[in-house]
Amino acid sequence: MALRYLSGVQPSGQLHLGNYFGAIRSHIENQDGAFYFIANYHALTTIQNAEVLRKNILDAACTYLALGLDPERATFYRQSDIPEVTELSWLLSTVTGMGLLERAHSFKEKKARGLPATMGLFTYPILMAADILLFDADVVPVGPDQVQHVEMTRDMATYFNTTYGETFKLPKFELGTPVPVPGLDGEKMSKSYGNFIPIFERGKALKKLVMSIKTDATPLEDPKDPEKCSVFALYRLFASPEQIEQMRQNYAGGNYGYGHAKLALLDVIQERFADAYAKYDHFQSHPDEVEDILRAGAKKARAVARNRLDAARKACGLD
Numbered sequence: 609m610a611l612r613y614l615s616g617v618q619p620s621g622q623l624h625l626g627n628y629f630g631a632i633r634s635h636i637e638n639q640d641g642a643f644y645f646i647a648n649y650h651a652l653t654t655i656q657n658a659e660v661l662r663k664n665i666l667d668a669a670c671t672y673l674a675l676g677l678d679p680e681r682a683t684f685y686r687q688s689d690i691p692e693v694t695e696l697s698w699l700l701s702t703v704t705g706m707g708l709l710e711r712a713h714s715f716k717e718k719k720a721r722g723l724p725a726t727m728g729l730f731t732y733p734i735l736m737a738a739d740i741l742l743f744d745a746d747v748v749p750v751g752p753d754q755v756q757h758v759e760m761t762r763d764m765a766t767y768f769n770t771t772y773g774e775t776f777k778l779p780k781f782e783l784g785t786p787v788p789v790p791g792l793d794g795e796k797m798s799k800s801y802g803n804f805i806p807i808f809e810r811g812k813a814l815k816k817l818v819m820s821i822k823t824d825a826t827p828l829e830d831p832k833d834p835e836k837c838s839v840f841a842l843y844r845l846f847a848s849p850e851q852i853e854q855m856r857q858n859y860a861g862g863n864y865g866y867g868h869a870k871l872a873l874l875d876v877i878q879e880r881f882a883d884a885y886a887k888y889d890h891f892q893s894h895p896d897e898v899e900d901i902l903r904a905g906a907k908k909a910r911a912v913a914r915n916r917l918d919a920a921r922k923a924c925g926l927d
Contacts, residue, residue: 613638614745614779616647616687616736619664620654623671624804625877626789626797629845630751632807634784636675639682643743643909644672646902647687649694650736653718653729669898671807674888675881679901687739689906692913696738697731699920703767704734713756721800737761741776742913749782772923776916789845790838793822807881808888818874823866832859832866839869846876 615635617627635644646668648661655661665686677684687693709715712733719725740748740761748758758781765776788796791803798804805817821839826832834840834856844852855872858864891898921927 610641611746612744613642613747613749613782614644614740614743615642615749616645616650616739617668617672618647618650619661619668620651621664621799622804622806622808623668624797624799624806625842625845626751626791626804628675628807629785629789631749631784632672632675634749634782635672636677638747638749639677642682643685643745643912644677644682645685645687645690645739645905645909647739649687650732653726653732654723666892666895666898669902670888670891673891673898673901674808674884676884679905683905683908683912684901685905685909686902689902690742690909690913692742692910692917693735693738696742696917696920697735699924700734700737700741700764700768701731703771704764708760708763709733712760714753733757733760734764737764740779741765742916743909744777744912744916745779746777747782748779749784751784752786752788755781755783768920768923772920775920775923785845790841792817792820792838794838805877808885810878810885814877815874818870818877819867821870821873826866828865829862831862832864834859837866837869839866839873843869843873843876846873846880851876 613635615631617623617631623632635642646665648665651661651664655664669684672684673679709730714732715725715730718729723729736757737760740758741764748761750758758779762778765778769775791797791801792805793801793803795801795803805814809817821842823837823839837859840855840859843855847855855869858868918927
């Protein structure tokens with residue numbers, strides 16, 4: 609029996625290259641029988657503007673569909689269309705200690721950046737666990753920063769199973785890209801840091817972003833170290849082995865500037881997403897079509913979620 613993949617994307621703004629290589633690419637490659645959702649409940653911890661959230665949800669859906677997610681192969685839905693998620697969150701919260709949640713890296717990091725320490729932010733891992741456990745997921749493709757949340761999901765499932773009997777399977781994580789995708793400033797690409805390149809940025813705007821990637825002051829004529837260069841790190845995510853080797857030789861040989869490397873990066877980015885640009889524009893201009901896809905996905909997802917929730921309710925004595 610094939611493994612069931614499940615993952616969500618938070619509609620907190622334009623999806624960028626870090627999202628693509630960290631998770632989305634893996635989602636598209638492993639979509640047969642998978643469950644993928646737009647995590648709009650999670651987004652409420654950072655976005656409290658209804659119009660902005662609606663726009664971001666549409667953008668996330670258009671991005672996935674344009675990049676190749678097929679709703680006939682995968683179940684694609686909006687998290688808020690699955691009320692079973694919030695009920696299971698409560699059941700899990702009754703067996704989960706505060707100590708586990710206090711150890712969450714994302715909570716400590718976001719709190720350190722000045723985000724309000726709301727209960728939603730604190731209990732974020734419980735909601736994520738409910739997202740995963742409701743669908744008997746085998747594998748959860750995530751970026752490196754989400755690995756701990758999958759491990760916490762395993763802990764919560766174990767707590768529940770120990771308390772009430774075997775009810776949930778324990779999922780495993782799968783890394784999309786083992787190392788963080790560098791942003792314009794050389795740090796991890798992130799919307800929070802404002803150093804990202806949107807997947808569907810194009811034309812002059814895309815070129816301006818690529819040309820602004822931070823590099824060192826090595827003169828044009830001198831050799832350069834590709835392993836210390838964000839431009840090269842991004843280039844090798846897109847390029848073929850032959851292209852990567854040629855770029856290494858260009859760096860080592862000298863008389864090859866960072867401007868040349870940035871233009872080469874621009875070319876491979878546009879080549880990778882060339883077929884998706886028109887699809888993205890189509891879905892953006894046909895939101896009713898996107899809505900139909902999400903509602904159909906939710907109907908399929910709820911049928912599965914209901915069975916798992918009923919089993920959990922019965923285990924607790926709530927049947």
